[in-house]
Amino acid sequence: MPMTEMSDPSARSGGRLHLYDTQTRSIKALEPMDGKTYRFYCCGPTVYGPAHIGNFRTFLLQDVMRRVLELGGMKTRHVRNITDVDDKTIRDSQQAGKTLKEFTDYWYERLKKDAGSLNCLDPHMEPGAVAHIPEQIDLIRSLIEKGHAYSTEDGSVYYDVSSWADYGKLSRLKDRQITTDSSPSTAQGGNRSDSDEYEARDSLADFALWKARKPEDGDNWWDSPWGQGRPGWHTECSAMSAKYLGKSFDLHSGGVDLIFPHHENEIAQSESCHCVTFAGHWFHIEHLMVDGGKMSKSLGNLYTVEDLEKRGFTPMEVRYVLISGHYRQQLNFTLDSLKAARQALAKISRFNQVLKAVAGAGVPDAWKTVVKKRIEPGGWHFFGAAWDSLLDDLNTPRALGDVFSAIRKVEKSMAAGELSQEQILAAATELGHVLGALGLVLPEPEPVNAPEDIRQLADRRWELRVAKDWEQSDKLRDELKEKGWHVMDGREGYQLVPLPGTVTGE
Numbered sequence: 362m363p364m365t366e367m368s369d370p371s372a373r374s375g376g377r378l379h380l381y382d383t384q385t386r387s388i389k390a391l392e393p394m395d396g397k398t399y400r401f402y403c404c405g406p407t408v409y410g411p412a413h414i415g416n417f418r419t420f421l422l423q424d425v426m427r428r429v430l431e432l433g434g435m436k437t438r439h440v441r442n443i444t445d446v447d448d449k450t451i452r453d454s455q456q457a458g459k460t461l462k463e464f465t466d467y468w469y470e471r472l473k474k475d476a477g478s479l480n481c482l483d484p485h486m487e488p489g490a491v492a493h494i495p496e497q498i499d500l501i502r503s504l505i506e507k508g509h510a511y512s513t514e515d516g517s518v519y520y521d522v523s524s525w526a527d528y529g530k531l532s533r534l535k536d537r538q539i540t541t542d543s544s545p546s547t548a549q550g551g552n553r554s555d556s557d558e559y560e561a562r563d564s565l566a567d568f569a570l571w572k573a574r575k576p577e578d579g580d581n582w583w584d585s586p587w588g589q590g591r592p593g594w595h596t597e598c599s600a601m602s603a604k605y606l607g608k609s610f611d612l613h614s615g616g617v618d619l620i621f622p623h624h625e626n627e628i629a630q631s632e633s634c635h636c637v638t639f640a641g642h643w644f645h646i647e648h649l650m651v652d653g654g655k656m657s658k659s660l661g662n663l664y665t666v667e668d669l670e671k672r673g674f675t676p677m678e679v680r681y682v683l684i685s686g687h688y689r690q691q692l693n694f695t696l697d698s699l700k701a702a703r704q705a706l707a708k709i710s711r712f713n714q715v716l717k718a719v720a721g722a723g724v725p726d727a728w729k730t731v732v733k734k735r736i737e738p739g740g741w742h743f744f745g746a747a748w749d750s751l752l753d754d755l756n757t758p759r760a761l762g763d764v765f766s767a768i769r770k771v772e773k774s775m776a777a778g779e780l781s782q783e784q785i786l787a788a789a790t791e792l793g794h795v796l797g798a799l800g801l802v803l804p805e806p807e808p809v810n811a812p813e814d815i816r817q818l819a820d821r822r823w824e825l826r827v828a829k830d831w832e833q834s835d836k837l838r839d840e841l842k843e844k845g846w847h848v849m850d851g852r853e854g855y856q857l858v859p860l861p862g863t864v865t866g867e
């Protein structure tokens with residue numbers, strides 16, 4: 362398989378990632394609007410318990426998106442907020458007998474641990490809502506001054522959805538013929554919701570920007586121009602994204618449940634305050650399901666990384682499963698899919714070991730040094746289809762399929778003795794690049810049982826090597842190679858790696 366004959370599909374996409382944008386309902390290329398750094402904001406977790414693997418599906422797809430951008434040579438700025446004050450964090454911290462800070466710090470640390478074990482890159486910034494109360498108050502004040510918000514007698518502040526003609530443009534509320542009948546357009550306070558998580562029912566509701574202090578809030582209140590209280594959930598993302606990314610930035614992301622009302626409300630707050638487009642692209646990830654239903658605490662079908670580790674699965678197997686579905690489709694989670702992931706990772710690991718063994722010392726474990734390892738468009742020879750699948754609307758399932766197709770082809774060519782050392786090195790580097798984009802760290806390959814005669818030959822060679830009889834030991838190395846086995850020497854002993862096409866003793 363001469364390298365020049367392999368086509369390089371990534372050259373066709375210009376090496377740029379294209380993604381579906383919920384706002385325009387079209388696939389768009391991702392380009393930094395300032396020409397330098399791709400700035401994006403991901404709505405992060407509410408830290409009142411362990412994140413479940415549904416949450417991590419969303420965080421992992423965002424992670425893969427970032428890795429693909431960076432491997433494509435783009436600088437990124439990734440901000441993910443931490444919701445550390447809301448009804449749930451207050452309620453559960455009180456039940457646990459802890460201060461809000463003690464409680465949310467604990468769950469934040471747990472999030473970091475789980476995200477780390479899943480090989481998620483740390484966001485560049487992880488601002489929390491409590492540390493940004495002044496910024497949120499400034500935003501609310503400005504919205505009142507501009508006529509988009511109003512305070513009520515109890516000292517709460519609401520966003521007046523009738524004041525913003527574009528309200529609903531992301532979720533296309535108007536297309537769904539949702540009326541404002543029960544929310545008179547003239548009225549401030551016709552129909553209001555101070556629940557952060559109301560659903561898109563039949564009517565629009567003004568939503569809380571600031572919630573007046575209630576007895577059940579305990580010590581969790583702050584002073585404001587409208588009295589003591591705390592910010593509504595939607596307020597934090599508008600305030601913190603403006604602070605860390607600017608009033609207008611490249612991309613905003615979250616699970617599909619956030620499209621309405623959360624992201625709709627963020628757009629209304631930010632655009633009516635700053636009068637510029639809030640986010641240039643909206644990237645939403647469909648839900649992880651369990652047995653056909655949504656993963657949720659109340660149904661008792663919620664899994665955490667820790668739960669799955671207790672059942673004997675590794676976080677990397679969890680990562681593999683969570684990225685194995687396309688982000689625009691729901692993914693049904695099963696324990697069997699984890700078993701399949703184990704086999705898939707083992708297969709790639711074995712192949713990678715062969716490449717490394719044959720190509721020699723020059724092959725780094727590229728996926729561990731992800732951002733340093735770049736392949737320019739036009740530079741792909743073996744795994745270009747997998748890279749192109751990633752660029753094509755982050756098609757992770759197709760990319761994984763392409764990896765296995767490429768493995769089969771390379772193995773076949775190696776078995777036929779058609780690949781040069783240089784080509785094998787290129788294949789190893791490309792595989793590392795794709796694994797780096799997917800964030801997959803390979804497990805140690807399982808040792809392979811070699812037939813008795815091969816083991817005897819390899820033992821003899823090891824003894825010669827220990828005796829420093831290089832000439833004879835090299836001779837036996839060549840003999841083993843002819844019989845289809847590569848010897849990898851370690852300090853304490855050797856390992857036999859079957860070359861593609863070799864019949865093993867398994």
Ligand code: AMP
Nearest residue numbers: 405406407415416418419615616648649
């Ligand atoms: P939360 O802590 O509930 O605010 O969620 C944090 C992130 O996880 C948000 O982007 C949610 O949209 C997302 N999310 C929640 N449940 C799921 C699920 N079952 N599948 C995928 N993403 C989810």
Ligand code: ZN
Nearest residue numbers: 404405598623
């Ligand atoms: Zn948000």
